[in-house]
Amino acid sequence: MRPNSQGLKHKSSHDTEREFGGTLGAICIPVFLPLTVLFLISVSRCPEASVLKWPPSLPSTDHLWDPLALMVLLGWISLHALLYLTPVGKVSEGLVLRDGTRLKYPINGFHGLCISGVLLLLLVGLGAPLGYLFELLVPLAVCAIAVSFLFSVYLYIRSFCAPSDALALGGNTGNPLYDFFIGRELNPRIGNFDLKYFCELRPGLIGWVVINLGMLMKEVELRGSPSLAMILVNCFQLLYVADALWNEEAVLTTMDIVHDGFGFMLVFGDLAWVPFTYSLQAAFLVVHPQALTFLGAAAIIALNGVGYYIFRKSNSQKNQFRRDPSHPSVARLETIATATGKRLLVSGWWGLVRHPNYLGDLLMALAWSLPCGKTLSE
Numbered sequence: 001m002r003p004n005s006q007g008l009k010h011k012s013s014h015d016t017e018r019e020f021g022g023t024l025g026a027i028c029i030p031v032f033l034p035l036t037v038l039f040l041i042s043v044s045r046c047p048e049a050s051v052l053k054w055p056p057s058l059p060s061t062d063h064l065w066d067p068l069a070l071m072v073l074l075g076w077i078s079l080h081a082l083l084y085l086t087p088v089g090k091v092s093e094g095l096v097l098r099d100g101t102r103l104k105y106p107i108n109g110f111h112g113l114c115i116s117g118v119l120l121l122l123l124v125g126l127g128a129p130l131g132y133l134f135e136l137l138v139p140l141a142v143c144a145i146a147v148s149f150l151f152s153v154y155l156y157i158r159s160f161c162a163p164s165d166a167l168a169l170g171g172n173t174g175n176p177l178y179d180f181f182i183g184r185e186l187n188p189r190i191g192n193f194d195l196k197y198f199c200e201l202r203p204g205l206i207g208w209v210v211i212n213l214g215m216l217m218k219e220v221e222l223r224g225s226p227s228l229a230m231i232l233v234n235c236f237q238l239l240y241v242a243d244a245l246w247n248e249e250a251v252l253t254t255m256d257i258v259h260d261g262f263g264f265m266l267v268f269g270d271l272a273w274v275p276f277t278y279s280l281q282a283a284f285l286v287v288h289p290q291a292l293t294f295l296g297a298a299a300i301i302a303l304n305g306v307g308y309y310i311f312r313k314s315n316s317q318k319n320q321f322r323r324d325p326s327h328p329s330v331a332r333l334e335t336i337a338t339a340t341g342k343r344l345l346v347s348g349w350w351g352l353v354r355h356p357n358y359l360g361d362l363l364m365a366l367a368w369s370l371p372c373g374k375t376l377s378e
Contacts, residue, residue, distance in 0.1 A: 018178060019170065020265070026181035030264055034145040037276050041138055044284040059138050069139035073147065076210075080202045083112040084193070094252045095322070099165045103187060105194060105252060109201050109245040116206055120213060131221045133214025134286055137276070144272040151271075152180060152264040155195070159184035159261075168261030183261025196262040199270040200251055201244055207275040209241050215282035222286070228297055229290040229371035233281045236304050236368050243312065250315065253322040284372050292371060304367035311360025314349035318357065321345055 020029060038058065043049055046057045089108035096102055124130055133140070156179065159167065168186040171179050188195045212234045216226045226234075244251075251257060260266060292300075321330040325343070334347035349356040 018173065018175075019182070023175055023178050026175075026178040030149075030181060030268070033268060033273065037141055037145065037272060038138065040277055040280055041141060041283065044280050045137075045287050047287070049284060049288055063138055064142045066136060066139035069136050070143045072136065073140060073143045076207060077147075077203045079116075080112055080206065081193075081198065083115060084108070084198050084202065086111070092249050092252065095258055097165075097187075103189075103194065104192070105197055107248050109248040110242070112202060113206055113209070113242060113245050116210070120210065124217070129217075130214050131218035133211060134218040134283070137211070137283060141272065141276045144276065145268070148264065148268040148271050152267045155188055155262055155267070156180045156184060158188065162188070168259070170259065171261030171263060179261075179263070181264045183263025183266060186261055187257075188262050196266065197251075197257065199262075199267065200256060201248060204270045204272075204274040205241050205244060208278050209238055211275055211279040212237055212282040215279065215286050218286050219289070223289065227285065227289055228292045230282065230285045232292070232297060232300060232371050233285065233368055236364065237278070237282075239304075239308065240364065243308070247312075247316070247319075250319040253319050281368050281372050288372070290371060290373070297371075300367050300370045303370070304364055307360045307363025307365075307367060309360070310349075311357055311364060314356035314360060317349050318345070 020026070040051075042057050042059055043051055043053075046053075048057075084106065086108060087106075088111050089106060091104050092107050093102040093104055120130070156176075159179075162185045164172075166186060167184050168182070171182040171184045171186075173179055187197075216230050216234055219226050219230050256266060317330060317333075320327050321333065324330075325335075330345075330348070333345055334351070335343035335345055337343055344350070353359055
């Protein structure tokens with residue numbers, strides 16, 4: 001388990017245990033993860049669709065770049081930056097920082113999702129070829145990877161202008177490669193615009209939904225109507241994204257916000273990994289259509305429902321405990337003390353399994369993938 005930032009406030013950040021393989025991981029991960037994204041997209045589109053095929057079927061260099069992809073990506077990020085600044089929804093405070101202050105965050109991500117949905121429906125109604133996202137998928141991923149690297153360089157450079165108490169304890173080791181990867185500054189902001197919080201749930205997560213919709217529209221172009229498998233994947237994953245944004249305030253108690261610096265690890269995860277690997281099921285179904293039976297579809301829907309119930313209930317309990325351990329809904333739960341002085345839940349959902357929220361995640365991920373297989377298909 002990661003050490004809690006408040007519990008380490010008297011410990012030198014240069015002595016903090018390094019994660020992800022330390023320097024070696026900080027060198028290898030930024031190289032191999034982008035290649036993995038491009039590899040998985042390519043695999044999902046090839047006839048064999050096998051990760052075991054070697055050498056891998058990678059796109060040719062002339063398919064890696066399209067100026068339109070860069071325009072679409074930057075336009076999409078700019079749109080959500082404007083929506084972030086829109087004065088709708090409430091403003092919530094994060095957890096107490098090391099200097100005793102609390103930052104304020106706009107809770108309007110769900111509004112951004114709804115506005116994005118309306119704009120997309122208008123574009124589709126006007127005849128915009130949303131299915132062209134299928135052809136743009138690889139260059140979009142390349143642009144997202146490039147933007148992730150450039151943004152991470154900016155974050156690393158600007159972190160040297162931040163006061164020492166604004167740095168992440170785990171990302172201020174003095175090793176440039178590791179600090180670039182893990183992130184030096186905890187909450188980098190331009191004025192009141194929180195860069196980490198903005199990227200966490202907005203352009204990448206909502207972009208995932210848009211890519212899925214683009215894959216659905218491509219299937220309509222190819223076959224006249226979306227398949228049941230494609231509809232299920234789109235609905236399941238839209239529910240997941242909508243849930244995350246409806247419960248946006250809960251992200252303020254997560255390790256990403258509370259503990260981790262904002263460096264390449266989170267930037268790449270938010271802007272490239274999430275939208276372009278989480279949408280692989282939809283991209284796969286464009287090239288490899290599956291015919292689900294209604295009984296098979298019902299079983300998959302039930303599995304996703306069970307996973308979602310476990311995921312939501314356990315995460316809500318965890319978030320409530322982190323925000324207010326004295327709240328009536330969690331006050332009677334059993335806990336144990338940790339070396340950092342914090343307490344961990346060992347009853348309620350956490351008395352049934354060590355990581356119930358991960359269990360729910362895994363069940364949902366299985367439900368998202370089953371429509372792409374043949375076990376429950378005709």
